[in-house]
Amino acid sequence: MVIAKQLRRYIPSSGDFYYQDFPYYWLARVQGLYQQQMERALKRIGTDIPTWRVLFILKVHGKSTMSEIATHAVLKLSTLTRIVQRMKAEGLVETNTHAEDGRVTEVSVTEAGQKLIVQIQEATERLFARSFRQLTPLQISRLNATLAQLYDNLSEE
Numbered sequence: 001m002v003i004a005k006q007l008r009r010y011i012p013s014s015g016d017f018y019y020q021d022f023p024y025y026w027l028a029r030v031q032g033l034y035q036q037q038m039e040r041a042l043k044r045i046g047t048d049i050p051t052w053r054v055l056f057i058l059k060v061h062g063k064s065t066m067s068e069i070a071t072h073a074v075l076k077l078s079t080l081t082r083i084v085q086r087m088k089a090e091g092l093v094e095t096n097t098h099a100e101d102g103r104v105t106e107v108s109v110t111e112a113g114q115k116l117i118v119q120i121q122e123a124t125e126r127l128f129a130r131s132f133r134q135l136t137p138l139q140i141s142r143l144n145a146t147l148a149q150l151y152d153n154l155s156e157e
Contacts, residue, residue, distance in 0.1 A: 023150075034131070041123045047116060050075070050083045052124075055092065055109060055117050063108040065098065092116060 008014040009021050019025050035049065042048055053073040058064055061072075070080045084107055087093045092113035098104035109117070132140060 037127055038124065041127055042120065045116075045119050045123050047120065051087060051092065051116075052120055054080075054083060054087060054107070055113055055120065058093070058107060058109045058113070059117055063106050066105045066107060069107060087113070 008016040009018055010023065011017060012019075012022065038049055038052070042052055050073075053075075054069055057069050057072045061068065064072075066077060066080060066084065069075075069084075070077045073080065075083070084093060084095065088095055090112075091110055093107050094110055096106050096108070098106050135143075
């Protein structure tokens with residue numbers, strides 16, 4: 001693949017590369033800081049990021065299959081299975097066999113899980129508000145579109 005001269009500064013193998021111009025440098029820094037602050041906020045209420053991911057996917061989608069949750073949470077199915085088993089033991093979710101396909105497991109939120117969702121929202125509200133401070137809805141929309149394009153580009157094989 002031929003890389004246009006104006007793009008070389010973004011390609012690590014190029015002599016023109018400068019790490020602070022590399023979008024993945026900033027993505028990694030933002031993700032790392034976000035993760036640290038989320039862990040701290042969630043720890044205060046006795047939960048963690050994997051639980052938050054699963055609960056909020058279920059909040060948005062309602063009952064979901066393990067595969068659907070794994071896709072949205074960007075987790076391996078084996079990792080998600082352990083997380084869901086732990087959450088089930090804690091009374092946060094229920095699992096049932098899909099009515100039409102016995103090989104598929106569906107997950108849904110319990111009343112205890114719903115209560116934890118409310119606690120999580122309260123514990124993380126300031127973090128999210130602070131992270132989007134001084135950004136317009138248009139800037140956030142463009143950022144999401146750019147990230148979605150990167151995702152699509154990386155998904156191609």
